[in-house]
Amino acid sequence: MRSLKTKIFLFFVLLLLLVQSIALWTLVKGNDAQEQQEISNRLNTAKTIFTEQFNSRRDYLAAFSETAAKDYGIKDVFEGDTRSLLFALNNHRKRIDADLAMAISADNIISAQLQVIQVNNNKTKVQKGSELGKIFKHTEWLESQEKAHLYFLDGILYQLSLSPLTVGSSTIGWLAFGFEINQELANHFLEITHLQVDFILKQDDEWLLVASSNPTADVNFAKTIVEGKTPEQYIGIGELITEFDNQPFGLAMYALRADIVEVLQKQWWQFLILAFITLLLSLASAYLIASSITKPIKRLVKQARMIAQGDYQQKIDLTDNGELGQLANEFNVMQQAVLAREKEITHRASHDPLTELPNRNILMKYLNQLIIEKSCFQLFHLNLSRLKDVNETLGHDVGDWLIQRTAERLSKISTFDLLCHLGGDEFILIIKKQDQHSIPELVNKINNSLENHCDYGGINLQLQVRIGISSFPEHSNVDKTLLQMADTALQSARKSNANYLCYDKSLDVNSVERLNLINDLKSAISDNQLELHYQPKLDLKTNIVTHAEALVRWYHPTLGMVPPDNFIHIAEQTGQINKLTQWVVSTALKQSAIWRSDGIDLNIAINISAEDLKEADFYDFIRNAITTNNVPENKVTLEVTESAVVDNPEEAIKLLQRFKDAGIKISIDDYGTGYSSLAQLKQLPVHELKIDKSFVQHLHEDEDDRIIVRSTIELAHNMGLSVVSEGIEDDFSLRWLAEHDCELGQGYYISRPKPTKDFTTWVKEQLSSKAEKG
Structure with a gap:
């Protein structure tokens, strides 16, 4: 026992016995669960196979019937003699070996019907159907959008698909093709799933056995399987399909439980034998290993x-x-x-083995260090263009050579603090912002370093890159997120065929929340998830509320209140903004009419998008909405950002002029940001400027903001425009703006946006209070 060899051998023996015992105990305990799992998997797999193939037959029929209905040949003979129509119909039937083909005239008469029937020796023949010349008994199908049906004819059930036959805009009839649901189909699924298959159909409150792979099949037994009451000695799964014109159609798939258990027991004994052989071989190997180890120790x-x-x-x-x-x-x-x-x-x-440049590990450490030090920097994500074409045409060796030349040339740019190769055609360049280089200047340096062609065996290869840029701390303070943002900008640059793009949150179209909002926004209006809140605008001379801005809110069923900034941009990008704007306009004007009837006379301000200005009927819609709700034109203000006019200024200005001529007020929203300029402002047919809140929120502490706001008010007045100031959040701003002749003001200090009921109560209290003081 003192021998190391003996100890090693005994250790291996005990270890193997322990492992084998645990495995055997686990298998014994899990045998029943395995059996049930095996049965469940088999049944679910069988059901999935049936569903996929049955639906495939349905889709195949639907596609074929649509194709046949477009055939000019059958249209030519459709209203001609029956013999020609039957001949043309049979030609189409033979293409997919359909068991039933029908032509139904516009007056619902079956003008042609072919049925494949069984004759002796399992042979088939095509004959005219028994319903030829009769009225089609399911005329409601002809007007339905559903194309898949179950058709019962002469005791035979067919899986049928209908398609209208049209000439121009007129429907001259319908074509129908069907596959028989028969024993052959049941046997087909038996071969695939090794389960007996029964098809049953409910007709006049009585279940019929349509077809079965089991010669001794019983309709009541199949019904029991479909209802989920499988006898204990069987395994089975069933499904009741009611989508076919309210005709319950049932599927039962089953087999004897003993057959399945017998197979599992054979596998169990095979495992035991294999485990015993493995144990013997392991013991022999343990002895040999122990002997070989101890000798030279x-x-x-x-x-x-x-x-x-x-x-x-x-x-x-x-x-x-x-x-x-x-x-x-x-x-x-x-x-x-x-x-x-x-x-x-x-x-x-x-380091990357191909270019010997620092790799992702160095990059992540460097980024983390810069973030810890709070050093402002920019990250350039480069992607080498057309490398895939080089790899496919000249080979990967040439592609690798091209990557190496790119690395050499980028390494010569001394401006950047770090150059990394992430693999493939991706490079990262980092520069600290204190180096005072503009992004266009840096991009030019990169492009200039790569502009000379690379000569490979007499072939001139041009190096070009696309670039995505992210910045710290503007975009993120997390290294991985910065890389992701730069990659997002890069992908957008590739899609838009731009040389480079800087990251903007609007580019981030891949977030899960954004994708969910895109899908959910489609049903937000129809499901009554939208609501208008109203924020008052105060006349700063009289301290009376004279205007209200309508602001849309989305109460998502799972996410709760979604801020407008999160879904307005999505609506603009996905083409849903016009529908959203129409809902806001209709709802706001309807509420305005209610207020007027209740003695509340307010001007309603509604925000419109650049996409709205591109709609040909947008002007007519606004005018009709105003007329329908009997709201005076001068009590409606359309707020539009100046950037909305940039894409097509001539058409946008013409449309805004039409609104102004009609008496509707036009306001420039968020003035002072974006594309604002005196030259642009002079051309716009507007009544008022709305000063962006970013210039108002810090009036009490920022002299520069006061200068900007004062100048804007004077500029607007000199041009004959009134001024609205948003973002009033303290008493100083309110009084200062009033002293400098700003006409209207809004902000949280006056009131936050409120739901309709709360806003109505608030306005009444304000007006009542003013009346009492007056």
Whole structure:
């Protein structure tokens, strides 16, 4: 027992026995669960196979019937003699080997019907259907949008698809093709799933056995399977399909439980035999391993001690011609190479093997350090254009050579603080902002470094890149997010065929929340998830509320209140803004009419989008909405940002002029941001300017903001425009703006946007209070 060999062998024996015991115990305990799981998997797989193939037949029929209905040949003979129509119909039927083909005239008469029937020796023949010349018994199908139906004819059930036959805008009839649901189909699924298959159909409150792969099938047994009451001695799964014109159609798939269990038991015994053989082989291997290990142990003790002490300079002297001698020689070689290998490993862990540039590991450490130091920087994500074409035409070796030339040229740009190669055709350049270089200047440096062609074997290859740019701290303070944002900008640059793009949150079209909002916004209006809130505008001379701005709110069923900034831009990008604007206009004007009838006389301000200005009927819609709700034109203000006019200024200005001529007020929203300019402002047919809140929120502490706002008010008055100031959040701003002749003001200090009921109550209280004081 003191022998190391014996101890090693016994250790292996005990370990193997323990492992085998645990495995055997686990398998015994899990046998029942495995059996049930196997049965469940088999049944679910069988049901999935049936569903996919049954639906495939339906889709195939639908596609074929639509194609046949477009055939000019059958249209030519459709209203001609019956023989020609039957001949043309049979030609189409043979293309898909359909079991039933019908032509139905515009007056619902079956003008042609072909039915494939079984004759002796499993042969089939095509004959005229028994309903030829009769009225089609399911005329409601002809007006329905549904194309898939179950058709019962002469005791045979067909899977049928209808398609209208049109000439111009007129429907001259319908074509129908069907596959029989028969024993052949049931046998087909039996071969695939190894489960018996029954098809049943409910007709006049009575279940009929349509077809079965089981010669002794019983309709009541199949009905039991469909209802989920499978007898204990069977396994089975059923499904009741009611989508076919309210005709319950049932599927039952089943087999004897004993057959399945027998297969599992065979597998169980096979595993036990395999486990026993494995145990014997493992024991033999353990004995051999123990013997081979213990013999040279003592001879290597001295060498192990020298290595453990870190003495790599002493050579190991072991005279052995076998593996131990080779091991000793390898120790000597290892001692000389270990330091070099450590350096090589460190270098490889941090550098790309193709270009020898720093890789992602160095990049992430560098980014993290810059973020910790709070050093402002810009990240340029470069993608080499047309590398895939080079790889496909000249080979990957040339592509690698091209990547190396790109790396060499980018390395010569001394402006950047770090150049990394992420692999493939992707490079990262980082520059600290204090170096005071503009983005266009940096992009030009990159492009200039790559502009000279690369000559490879007489072939001139041009180096071009697309660039995505993100900045710290403007865009994010997380290294991985910065990389993701730069990549988002890069992908957008590629899609828009731009040389470079800086990240903007509007480019981030891949967020899960954004994708969910895109899908959910389509049903927000129809599901009554939208609501208008109103924010008052105060006349700063009289301190009376005279205007109200309508602001849309989205109460998402799962996300709660979604801010407008999160979905207005989505609506503009996905083409839903026009529908949203129409809902806001209709709702706001309807509420305005209610207020007027209640003695509340307010001007309603409604925001419109650049996309609205592109709609040909937008002017007519606004005028009709105003007329329908009997709201005076001068009590409606359309707020539009100046940037909305940039895309097509001539058409936009013409449309705004029409609104102004009609007496509707036009307001420039968020003045002072974006594209605002005196030249542009002079051309716009507007009544008022709305000063952006960014200039108003800090009036009490920022002299520059006061200068800007004062100048804007004077400019507007000199041009004959009134001024509205948003973002009033304190008493100083309110009084200061009143003192400098600003006409209207709105902001949280006056009132936050309120739901209709709360706003109405608030306005009444304000007006009543003013009346009492007056």
